[in-house]
Amino acid sequence: MKKLLTGNEAVARGAYEAGVHVAAAYPGTPSTEILENIAKYKEIYSEWTPNEKVAVEVAVGASMAGARSLSAMKHVGMNVAADPMFTYAYLGVNGGCVIVTADDPGMHSSQNEQDNRYYARHAKMPLIEPSDSQEAKDFTMEAYEISEKYDVPVLFRLTTRVCHSKSLVELGERKNVEIKPYSRNIPKFVATPARARVHHIELEEKLKKLEEYANNTFLNKEEWNTEEIGIITSGISYQYAKEVFGDKASYLKLGFTYPLPKKMIKEFSSKVKKLYVIEENEPFLETEIKAMGINVIGKEKIPITLELNPDIIREALLGEKSKIVEQNKEKVVSRPPTLCSGCPHRGLFYELGKKKDVVITGDIGCYTLGSAEPLNAMDSVVCMGAGVSAAHGFIKAFEQAGTKKKVFGVVGDSTFFHSGITGLIDIVYNKSNATIIILDNRITAMTGHQENPGTGYTLMGEKAEIIDIEAICKAVGIKHIRTINPNNLKEVKDSINEAMELTEPSVIITKWPCALKKFTEIDMQQFELKPQKYYVDSDKCKKCKMCLNIGCPSISFDEKIGSIIDQDTCVGCSVCAQVCPFDAIKKVGE
Ligand code: SF4
Ligand code: SF4
Numbered sequence: 024m025k026k027l028l029t030g031n032e033a034v035a036r037g038a039y040e041a042g043v044h045v046a047a048a049y050p051g052t053p054s055t056e057i058l059e060n061i062a063k064y065k066e067i068y069s070e071w072t073p074n075e076k077v078a079v080e081v082a083v084g085a086s087m088a089g090a091r092s093l094s095a096m097k098h099v100g101m102n103v104a105a106d107p108m109f110t111y112a113y114l115g116v117n118g119g120c121v122i123v124t125a126d127d128p129g130m131h132s133s134q135n136e137q138d139n140r141y142y143a144r145h146a147k148m149p150l151i152e153p154s155d156s157q158e159a160k161d162f163t164m165e166a167y168e169i170s171e172k173y174d175v176p177v178l179f180r181l182t183t184r185v186c187h188s189k190s191l192v193e194l195g196e197r198k199n200v201e202i203k204p205y206s207r208n209i210p211k212f213v214a215t216p217a218r219a220r221v222h223h224i225e226l227e228e229k230l231k232k233l234e235e236y237a238n239n240t241f242l243n244k245e246e247w248n249t250e251e252i253g254i255i256t257s258g259i260s261y262q263y264a265k266e267v268f269g270d271k272a273s274y275l276k277l278g279f280t281y282p283l284p285k286k287m288i289k290e291f292s293s294k295v296k297k298l299y300v301i302e303e304n305e306p307f308l309e310t311e312i313k314a315m316g317i318n319v320i321g322k323e324k325i326p327i328t329l330e331l332n333p334d335i336i337r338e339a340l341l342g343e344k345s346k347i348v349e350q351n352k353e354k355v356v357s358r359p360p361t362l363c364s365g366c367p368h369r370g371l372f373y374e375l376g377k378k379k380d381v382v383i384t385g386d387i388g389c390y391t392l393g394s395a396e397p398l399n400a401m402d403s404v405v406c407m408g409a410g411v412s413a414a415h416g417f418i419k420a421f422e423q424a425g426t427k428k429k430v431f432g433v434v435g436d437s438t439f440f441h442s443g444i445t446g447l448i449d450i451v452y453n454k455s456n457a458t459i460i461i462l463d464n465r466i467t468a469m470t471g472h473q474e475n476p477g478t479g480y481t482l483m484g485e486k487a488e489i490i491d492i493e494a495i496c497k498a499v500g501i502k503h504i505r506t507i508n509p510n511n512l513k514e515v516k517d518s519i520n521e522a523m524e525l526t527e528p529s530v531i532i533t534k535w536p537c538a539l540k541k542f543t544e545i546d547m548q549q550f551e552l553k554p555q556k557y558y559v560d561s562d563k564c565k566k567c568k569m570c571l572n573i574g575c576p577s578i579s580f581d582e583k584i585g586s587i588i589d590q591d592t593c594v595g596c597s598v599c600a601q602v603c604p605f606d607a608i609k610k611v612g613e
Pocket of ligand 1: 567
């Protein structure tokens with residue numbers, strides 16, 4: 024049977040058919056749906072972990088125990104997971120182990136566009152790159168065969184367009200793969216320096232065998248049309264290249280890209296007059312091919328930054344501009360991303376942004392938008408967890424410079440569990456007076472509402488222990504903790520003012536469910552969640568525009584009428600009503 028699947032759904036299906044037993048991930052676009060779809064297969068135990076390092080360690084443990092395991096993450100997640108990954112490449116597997124990286128060229132929802140193919144070379148792991156959903160499924164299954172045959176975990180690299188685009192996939196049956204027997208094997212699984220030296224030598228031998236495999240596998244194939252132009256490509260770039268050149272070029276399509284099939288590349292290159300390497304972002308293939316002494320055209324013509332598409336390749340290599348539909352630019356209104364109507368982070372950033380002589384270190388999540396106009400409440404955003412640790416760094420530098428400035432760090436609930444806790448321990452242990460604001464909207468909101476250790480549910484939908492953020496903060500030694508309703512501006516203001524005076528570290532927890540959240544039984548018990556809307560009484564509106572300063576997308580302004588609240592999108596958080604100095608914003612029905 025054939026089914027239309029995204030690349031992420033196809034990887035999940037491939038894991039199912041390959042007989043995977045355990046899967047673990049931390050959600051992150053564009054990888055999130057892999058685990059969400061694996062969770063639908065009851066034969067696979069699946070879980071959201073607090074971060075990617077834990078996810079890989081769970082997969083490693085399951086693999087050592089003899090189970091086929093999978094861990095998935097977005098590209099920046101691999102930076103967090105790199106520690107166990109590098110060492111597990113040395114040790115080798117028991118049950119097959121596949122680590123999926125979903126890279127984000129063009130940074131649709133990421134802070135950088137690192138090309139994780141380099142991780143394969145750096146960690147010395149075989150690398151697989153599918154170009155469509157059928158390959159995503161088939162190659163996932165082959166990845167387990169490679170992992171077990173060559174005794175090494177496999178890195179499986181997708182990019183956004185493969186993850187999220189759909190194509191037909193032939194479905195198969197689940198293989199009945201038994202969990203291999205586990206027996207203690209200290210020389211194999213205990214990475215002491217003496218043993219690691221041996222493992223490294225063994226791994227180099229495995230890589231030689233994997234290169235032989237690369238030259239013979241169905242993952243790498245030639246497509247012959249002409250000897251005039253040859254194209255070496257992989258992943259989604261293959262689809263773009265085919266769209267531009269069609270049968271006017273021959274292709275060496277690589278699905279297994281580390282170690283490279285050098286023999287195959289030499290043979291293909293020797294048969295064509297002009298050779299292009301078409302790949303997105305970094306010259307990963309090109310550098311190695313050039314090092315083999317082969318003359319190719321690549322990054323001198325094809326951009327190294329942002330996503331590729333057929334138009335870019337056509338212009339770069341053929342000098343042909345595609346016809347584009349002209350649009351009336353005057354009619355196109357630019358709409359920067361903004362916090363949603365009724366977002367519980369708005370009240371916090373509105374009050375925090377009013378404090379002018381403070382530093383606010385931000386973090387990765389919806390709340391990164393607190394840095395945008397009109398809230399302007401953020402000085403830095405680096406990576407998950409840095410909202411906490413960077414606050415400490417600011418304070419230590421300010422202490423040395425004699426600068427007196429209050430520092431606030433913001434971090435979301437899921438991000439606090441991911442990597443905020445360690446930063447908070449550092450703040451207490453190394454004595455900063457930072458105030459960390461944990462924006463607890465009761466869900467992992469930005470990636471699409473995944474459960475986390477604070478929500479009370481698991482990925483598989485079971486009820487779970489709620490890990491209490493306040494208790495963690497207490498346990499690491501924070502004495503000043505206030506949990507507040509961020510929609511109540513007085514509470515927000517008071518807690519910020521109180522924190523400004525403290526000479527020791529403190530935590531403010533803003534606790535209110537995300538405005539888009541499907542409320543759970545637990546939410547209904549904990550919060551007064553009643554449907555309500557607000558409107559502007561235009562007779563009272565003085566057109567002062569104060570309400571626009573909160574940046575709620577439900578509020579628009581008309582010079583003749585004054586402010587207007589869109590009744591379809593207002594969720595009744597009441598923040599605008601608290602801001603209006605003329606009492607012109609009222610609750611519908613009152
Ligand atoms: S803050 Fe009140 S008075 Fe001022 S524009 Fe908004 S609704 Fe009108
Ligand atoms: S009550 Fe005001 S701030 Fe809240 S969602 Fe409605 S319009 Fe926006």
